Amino acid sequence: MFQPGEDYGSGDSFSDNNPDHRAGYVAIVGKPNAGKSTLLNAIMRQKLSIVTSKAQTTRHRIIAAHSEDDFQCIFLDTPGVLRPVTRPEDRSKLDERMMQSVKRASKDADAMLVIIDASDRPAQTLTFLASTFEDAAVPLAVVLNKVDLLFGNEVEEAAQVFRDVPKVEAVIPVAAATGHNVKAVEDWAVSHLPLGPALYPKDTVSEHPERFFVGEIIREKIFQLYQQEVPYCTTVQINDFKERDMGKDLVSATVFVEQDSQKGILIGRGGAALKQLGSAARTDIEDFLGRPVFLDMTVKVKEKWRKSNESLNEFGY
């Protein structure tokens, strides 16, 4: 993992002298739960973006650089596109910020991948994403995901719906969860990058620091272990992240919820639920970091944090 710092601009790892080198940004957008983060992880061949069966798992724009000798493709995974609302009060400030991050990613990108859940009704999905297609100002491919759930000529029928959309350059059927045809997506993306030197050192995987991913892993476990509104009212702050030469690394995290009742659910009877959460999170954090950690977690209430600009800033949204 790479944190921006003194390594920036340090010479040959940028492969400046290859005139055929390509580098740029590719935004991954689509409805919630379409499989955007699963696709990113499949391309990166490592788990960077959290994945759950619940919609609206991803809340930030996740940056991941996929580099080979002759290209650097920087993917931007984004939160799911939400249905437009007529009254702004129908959307939380957190939702607004998530939608801003989708817009920013689309604006910054050299090409765009629109991920569609092939098992979702194609005509309705097309209507839902109408403005995503209309507003696209860069080359765009539709990635028809979850084709493993379709039968017979259903894939071809769904593909045809999107092939007819103006601005759609290609429709690529994939199953991101199994890796099926993911290479075709990668090839399309790389072929649409502008010529130019790498934008990050070639060994950089992401701009986010390790502690960001650690917070995301805890959030993923909360999405997996708790039901209904609880995951959506939760955010995670990493207070301390210390590498220690002697003994395990220390990760100290606070889980914020909006109400006392949610705090009770997170902790559970006699602390059992929090213990289960801690143990599931620690296992994945250790896998991610490749070293043992001591995870210290506390739960606090921050009323209406999703509606407060100040709290959203504090929590990094």
Ligand SMILES: Nc1nc2c(ncn2[C@@H]2O[C@H](COP(=O)(O)OP(=O)(O)OP(=O)(O)O)[C@@H](O)[C@H]2O)c(=O)[nH]1
């Ligand atoms: N059957 C099947 N399921 C998949 C496939 N790709 C993703 N999924 C599942 O779809 C669900 C959503 O995946 P995510 O990658 O979290 O989707 P997302 O688009 O990032 O969702 P948000 O971040 O909530 O917008 C998870 O349960 C995945 O395991 C696939 O190719 N086939």
Ligand SMILES: [Mg+2]
């Ligand atoms: Mg996601």
